[in-house]
Amino acid sequence: MTHTTANREIIAENLVKQYGDFKAVDGVSFKISNGEIYGFLGPNGAGKSTVVTMLTTLGLPTSGHASVGGHDVVLQAAQVRRIAGVALQDIGLDPIMKSMELLTIQGQLFGVSKRDSITRAKELLEIVQLSEFTERRVGKYSGGMRRRLDLAMALVHRPEILFLDEPTTGLDPASRRDIWTEVRRLNREYNMTIFLTTQYLEEADELADRIAIMNKGKIAVEGQPATLKAGLGRESVNITVRDNEDAEKAAILLRDIFDKVQVDRRTVRLYRQNAAQVVPAVVNRLTESGVETISLTLTQPTLDDVFLQVTGQSIEEAQAPAVPA
Numbered sequence: 001m002t003h004t005t006a007n008r009e010i011i012a013e014n015l016v017k018q019y020g021d022f023k024a025v026d027g028v029s030f031k032i033s034n035g036e037i038y039g040f041l042g043p044n045g046a047g048k049s050t051v052v053t054m055l056t057t058l059g060l061p062t063s064g065h066a067s068v069g070g071h072d073v074v075l076q077a078a079q080v081r082r083i084a085g086v087a088l089q090d091i092g093l094d095p096i097m098k099s100m101e102l103l104t105i106q107g108q109l110f111g112v113s114k115r116d117s118i119t120r121a122k123e124l125l126e127i128v129q130l131s132e133f134t135e136r137r138v139g140k141y142s143g144g145m146r147r148r149l150d151l152a153m154a155l156v157h158r159p160e161i162l163f164l165d166e167p168t169t170g171l172d173p174a175s176r177r178d179i180w181t182e183v184r185r186l187n188r189e190y191n192m193t194i195f196l197t198t199q200y201l202e203e204a205d206e207l208a209d210r211i212a213i214m215n216k217g218k219i220a221v222e223g224q225p226a227t228l229k230a231g232l233g234r235e236s237v238n239i240t241v242r243d244n245e246d247a248e249k250a251a252i253l254l255r256d257i258f259d260k261v262q263v264d265r266r267t268v269r270l271y272r273q274n275a276a277q278v279v280p281a282v283v284n285r286l287t288e289s290g291v292e293t294i295s296l297t298l299t300q301p302t303l304d305d306v307f308l309q310v311t312g313q314s315i316e317e318a319q320a321p322a323v324p325a
Contacts, residue, residue, distance in 0.1 A: 037183070
């Protein structure tokens with residue numbers, strides 16, 4: 001297998017896409033390593049989809065450079081298409097056709113013989129759990145089944161690099177988890193580099209090694225999800241005790257360890273950077289002072305907190321349709 005030596009990097013250098021006076025993408029740069037899952041987030045209209053269209057050779061940059069698997073997206077578009085799989089939103093599957101037909105034709109378009117295309121189609125339908133539905137026309141598929149078939153279509157030619165544009169939008173939680181499992185498996189077994197745009201922060205948190213959040217055409221922040229969350233410093237320890245009196249007592253006992261302390265009836269909330277590290281000290285102090293702890297939980301900042309800080313809006317607000325200027 002050539003999987004260990006192939007170049008599966010995605011590199012963008014100062015990418016710009018301009019429409020008249022409007023810069024949809026304004027100087028975007030990043031480097032994605034071999035076998036990395038890279039999550040790409042941002043409000044509607046931030047420029048995410050425009051970046052994807054440039055990387056997948058469907059749109060030309062106004063300026064800047066990008067390479068996928070070592071191939072220039074402008075000068076070597078055919079080579080990029082040969083090594084990259086692309087599952088974009090609303091790919092437009094023919095509703096009258098059946099899954100086997102679609103996948104077999106897709107294989108033949110990539111120069112594979114009919115016999116090998118049929119074998120590959122069967123293999124892929126097994127992978128995406130659609131083997132039982134080969135006689136059903138695609139128009140009768142549910143949203144989840146259609147997404148899984150999209151994924152199979154993107155995998156026909158065994159790509160080194162996979163672009164997934166909001167692969168689970170509109171799916172129920174069970175179907176979403178199925179797609180997650182498959183993305184993880186492809187990444188783990190084939191060391192496939194995966195570029196994932198998503199509007200679900202939980203999805204990015206679950207799957208991505210690193211994420212970037214776009215805002216107004218630029219990358220506002222980039223890093224590992226855990227690092228970005230820790231950088232907010234909003235970790236908190238929440239302690240519930242027997243009564244209000246114990247809550248006041250606990251607050252006084254622990255005030256010097258934390259930056260901020262709030263008492264809400266029988267619950268004490270204590271905030272600081274790396275709060276997890278001081279939990280043993282908190283438990284010791286309370287025990288020594290005879291304060292009985294009913295429950296103790298540690299709350300981490302979420303990616304939604306990061307998104308809010310970076311874009312000034314929560315992810316729900318960010319997904320509202322962009323109003324044309």
